[in-house]
Amino acid sequence: MDNLIPMRTKLLVILLLLLGGVYIVLIAPKGRRRARQAASSPIIAAGTPSAESSHDHAASAARRTVEITQLESEATDERAGEMANRNNNPVFYQNATAGVMRKRMPDYLAPMKDWNLSERDEANVFQELHDLEYHFAERTMQFTANPLPVSRERTALYHQMQADHKADEALVEARISALVGSDRARELIQLRNDLQKRRMDELKRSVGIKVD
Known part of the structure; x- marks a missing residue:
């Protein structure tokens, strides 16, 4: 063979x-x-300049700002099932605000119980706090729905929203001052901000954002 x-x-x-x-x-x-070494090595080697420029860094910071704003919007949302129709919907803002006020009522009542307010003055104080929360919900939700991509323009809109809220807060504090005095009004506004921060901190922790 x-x-x-x-x-x-x-x-x-x-x-x-x-x-x-x-x-x-x-x-x-x-x-x-x-092949194993290539798979385990970072795409950008140590000492190699990153492709991310200072503009990219600014965009990253703006993106985080928008993420926080989204959380603020969710903080006002006490009825998650209605998320789809929340924007430009006064009924939704009203429902979301009512949910926030129900949760915060005991905290607001704690200092007010010793103020000997008439029922009318107490109701007016709560109405002012309610209106402040309503406009806060309206601004944050409309900002979240804004189609602008993450950019300097969107970041500028965020800062404008914050400025508008501060102006509204000052106006509400002045109106409450006429009812209970400036010190008590300032105490209530500070309490409201502390409660909002607490809620925001809880939301940040829930998505892995470090809280100072």
């Missing part, structure tokens, strides 16, 4: 077998090692 196979063919087969053995023993392990 061996005589039927030409010597040249035998030599070719032997050569191919030898080359295959060299590849399996020497070359293939190195290739697998390089």
